[in-house]
Amino acid sequence: MKKIKSVLILVLFFTTLLSFAQAPQGPAVPKIKITGKVVEKISKQPLEYATITFLIPNNPKPVAGGITNPNGEFDIEVKPGIYDIKIEFISFKISEIKQKNLQKSTSLGMISLEEDANQLNEVVIRSEKTTVEIKLDKKVYNVGSDLMVKGGTVSDVLDNIPSVSVDVEGNVSLRGNDNVRVLIDGRPSNAINIAEALRLIPADAIEKVEVITNPSARYDAEGGGGLLNIILKKGKNQGLNGTFIASAGYPENYGLSGTINYKSKNFNLFTTQGINDRSNPGNAITNTNYLNDNNDITNSVNESRKNERLNKGYNGNFGIEWYLTESTAWTNTFNYRKSNGDNVDNVFQNNINGDGSFDYRRNRINEESSNSESVEFATNFTKKFNKDGHKLTIDGSFSTSDDLNYAIITDRATNTTLVKFDNTINNQTQNRNLLQLDYVLPFGKGSQFEAGYRGDFTELLTDYKVENDGVINRNFTNTLEYKEKVNAVYTQYGVKINKFSALFGLRFEDSNIEINQLATNDFNTKKYNNFFPSAFFTYEISDKSSTSVSYSRRIQRPRGRMLNPFSNLSSNINIFVGNPDLDPAFTDALDFGYIKRWEKLTFNTSLYVNKTTDVFQFARRESGDFVNGIPVTISSPINLATEYRAGFEFTLNYSPYKWWKLNGNFNFFRNETQGNYVYTDFNNNEIVQDFNNTASSWFTRITSKITLPYKIDWQTNATYNGPQNNAQGRSLGVFAANLAFSKDILKDKGTLSFNISDVFNSRKRLMETYLPQFANSYSEMQWRERQFTLSFTYRINKPKNEREQPRRNQGDNEGDYQG
Known part of the structure; x- marks a missing residue:
């Protein structure tokens, strides 16, 4: 057991040291700031995590880039020059700006992306949303790509989230502190026994979990150790979409759940x-x-x-x-x-x-x-x-x-x-x-x-x-x-x-x-x-x-x-x-x-x-x-x-x-x-x-x-x-x-x-x-x-x-x- 613990610690610290070793070196170079906003063409809603890539014309290797924030905005620093700019978002058509001459800080304004019907019908997706998104003020855990929780419950989901622990009785703690406020869709749970309620909700019903270690005044003041906000699936894609999961296990354990919109x-x-x-x-x-x-x-x-x-x-x-x-x-x-x-x-x-x-x-x-x-x-x-x-x-x-x-x-x-x-x-x-x-x-x-x-x-x-x-x-x-x-x-x-x-x-x-x-x-x-x-x-x-x-x-x-x-x-x-x-x-x-x-x-x-x-x-x-x-x-x-x-x-x-x-x-x-x-x-x-x-x-x-x-x-x-x-x-x-x-x-x-x-x-x-x-x-x-x-998962009009x-x-x- 001691050897296992030592290996875990060494792996974690080694990865940390490796991260610093990859940090770019060299003197600072004067750069200009390029800003803009990416939205959906029809609804004008902002697209978070859209990718903006800057390339030298006739050279496929990117030289700079970034992603949009929840408001669809981006703020990227580049050296002055002439660039091809590519704007991408999954299931949308790529937008390109060719040979843009950028010599000073510039706003590209509002960039509208159009839904790509062909991509929506394809099963092979070009990239996969990461399991954990790390932000400065919170961590967002996306449940869909986690195999551990298939056929499980909310308690199983929480027990796989960084900084979160669930003890043997189902009690939740955050960074070792059990004074945690659990919210469901931004509201306190209406359950009398929250630990039992978390074991009742199927994992497949959850879209993501937000871990907020130091909440602002906008949030309920309850919870000295922080907040966990469980976001349930509501369905977002056009038309009819659905996911069904059937599971069986030992000791005797059966489940059937479905989400459809x-x-x-x-x-x-x-x-x-x-x-x-x-x-x-x-x-x-x-x-x-x-x-x-x-x-x-x-x-x-x-x-x-x-x-x-x-x-x-x-x-x-x-x-x-x-x-x-x-x-x-x-x-x-x-x-x-x-x-x-x-x-x-x-x-x-x-x-x-x-x-x-x-x-x-x-x-x-x-x-x-x-x-x-x-x-x-x-x-x-x-x-x-x-x-x-x-x-x-x-x-x-x-x-x-x-x-x-x-x-x-x-x-x-x-x-x-x-x-x-x-x-x-x-x-x-x-x-x-x-x-x-x-x-x-x-x-x-x-x-x-x-x-x-x-x-x-x-x-x-x-x-x-x-x-x-x-x-x-x-x-x-x-x-x-x-x-x-x-x-x-x-x-x-x-x-x-x-x-x-x-x-x-x-x-x-x-x-x-x-x-x-x-x-x-x-x-x-x-x-x-x-x-x-x-x-x-x-x-x-x-x-x-x-x-x-x-x-x-x-x-x-x-x-x-x-x-x-x-x-x-x-x-x-x-x-x-x-x-x-x-x-x-x-x-x-x-x-x-x-x-x-x-x-x-x-x-x-x-x-x-x-x-x-x-x-x-x-x-x-x-x-x-x-x-x-x-x-x-x-x-x-x-x-x-x-x-x-x-x-x-x-x-x-x-x-x-x-x-x-x-x-x-x-x-x-x-x-x-x-x-x-x-x-x-x-x-x-x-x-x-x-x-x-x-x-x-x-x-x-x-x-x-x-x-x-x-x-x-x-x-x-x-x-x-x-x-x-x-x-x-x-x-x-x-x-x-x-x-x-x-x-x-x-x-x-x-x-x-x-x-x-x-x-x-x-x-x-x-x-x-x-x-x-x-x-x-x-x-x-x-x-x-x-x-x-x-467990067996089946999707209707909804690619993996x-x-x-x-x-x-x-x-x-x-x-x-x-x-």
Whole structure:
């Protein structure tokens, strides 16, 4: 394992050094600046990533070039001279300007490209969109060309993205920070359990994922670690287009999904439908030694568990994008998700005496059934005015979600004939309404003003009941009502002067939170309002390299399980208890970035520093209760004083040959926690736990995609999460790898893919916990065991890897300041 880790690190650093070795050398030569804008001929919509190439007449070798930004604009420096200029975009006719005499900085004006009907009908495409696009302020991960996620879910997609990690329970972290805001089409997910919802949406429904490590004031202030914006497919090409995927796997895993759209001059109809039947077996162990005041072992409990998770789910949406005029579009989307699941959690506890002899075994079987349903209606109205970039957007989202979990817990032990039965019912209902208005006004030369409003209103009712042998247990029965009303306004001003750009923003959020425990008549209201400033500065060193510095202030509000003081009883000696008195945590984030592009390599690096106050920390303590002489341990979240986080990361995209693509990501971070946890134990003694702790860790991932003979694609990725210490123990390092192959068939209209998730069956959470004079423990948790999946993709009027035309309403880039 150590050799594998060393190889990974060496490969990543070698690629970094190679990138610098390829940097052009020599003295600076005076150049002139050539600008312009590339648009679609009919709709006049800008074409992002159009290629502009400068050639010396009668010489096929390019001497300069570049690509357009999201506004279709380009800005390229060349030496004075006479050039042939070629403008290209996939599925459009090439435009050429012959023998253009350029002796001073010149604008080529608006260049219109015409759709090429012949190319649209061809299967062979001249170039393929890269899997990861690296930009200065964000990374954009394009799902279509990733073999690893065929037949998978959103969780599988996120776990393949640079800078992003998904732990064994489906929790998402960004650069090692789990305080991440997950958005779907720019809106917060309406799911009660976001980790479960991400496992329900098929990977094929996703067009791309935006990773924004330091968001501006335009975005919701939630998420101290950054934002992940999942963009769903809506279909863009003219006429009827579609993609269908069928998959089967082992352990038992079946899925069928399809995305289809029909686009005309006046409207675009689109839908994505998906069903799945999944089996996700898992396992866990927790071995605990209980200690006396002298830290000697008094007794031990070795706990093991096997999970058999079965889930049947449906995810579907249907929408229409209506082009009212050339400059006005109205989009309405209806989303529906439903799932039914069964989870048998079989727990064995071997009780060991202090001398190491076996005492007795306890067996707890938790048979859980779950039903989840979510309905959402979303609407978007976009009005574009005469001036390019001048627009008004209005968004609304209205949703309701229900999660019902029912469990029967059977408890047997070899030292007694008594059999106990516990029933738990957890019924959660959530209603969420979201209103948003954004206005963007460019003015002057390189200046832009933006302002907007956002109202987010959520009500979550959690009804939790526990019965012990038919008698309600009042200690674990409660109805928790959570109401959140957040009203926000923001404004931003951006300016670009030559190669320098600046964006200043200020967001104000008024929060009104109600946390009501109806069973105990405990009502708690928290009201607070806060300003969230942001500032971004960018300097273009050249047309291929830029540097930046950015600052933003963020918030993390506790929700759901973190607040609920009642939890499940799958283990009767290790219990999680929420804390309804948790306060929000605030983060100040500073980020320094640099990006450099060469012909075959893109290198992006950043140095970041975060300071979080009232940070959440999980603390373990004795409850004072015992089960057959075994002390019950409670784990609960608390507000700890301050956390300092600093680190650096780099991301590489490297294509040494046309048949080989590499991308790698390395992240190193250091956490320093300052604070004490003071509480009164069951003996009325004041206990002080010192949480001062300094820990370092690292994370790396490398992905290789190779085209083999006979057009077989082979993709491999390997990930390593380094060990990390905390105030009560440490997490151990974990290595995991995935493997995938694909082959086009049926004249390239179909694709067969085979992938193996977690090749070495090594993806687990490994923890060591040290609680002096109480207990030491070691635990392993594997949410999903190794999985094999075979999938078949069939395309209708949609060539493989075809670059779709831009929508008139590019909602995922609304308000991005380009300068």
